[in-house]
Amino acid sequence: MNVNQFINELTQWFDFSVNIVRHHPVISVIAVLVAFVFHYAVSAVKFTIGIISFGLAMVIALLLELLMF
Numbered sequence: 001m002n003v004n005q006f007i008n009e010l011t012q013w014f015d016f017s018v019n020i021v022r023h024h025p026v027i028s029v030i031a032v033l034v035a036f037v038f039h040y041a042v043s044a045v046k047f048t049i050g051i052i053s054f055g056l057a058m059v060i061a062l063l064l065e066l067l068m069f
Helices: 003-023 025-068
Strands: none
Touching: 003 025
């Protein structure tokens, strides 16, 4: 399978999915809920990674401070 075929099939699946969501109210509600949960899950992961990164930066800064004196 070449890249053009893959992109074409991906586009067809996306169009099909959009049509399904647009024309079926129950699936539309489910899609919105899934998007909402996904958004908050990604936000929580980014926040957690930010805290861990900040913590690691503080530990490294303290270690460097100790090593310099």
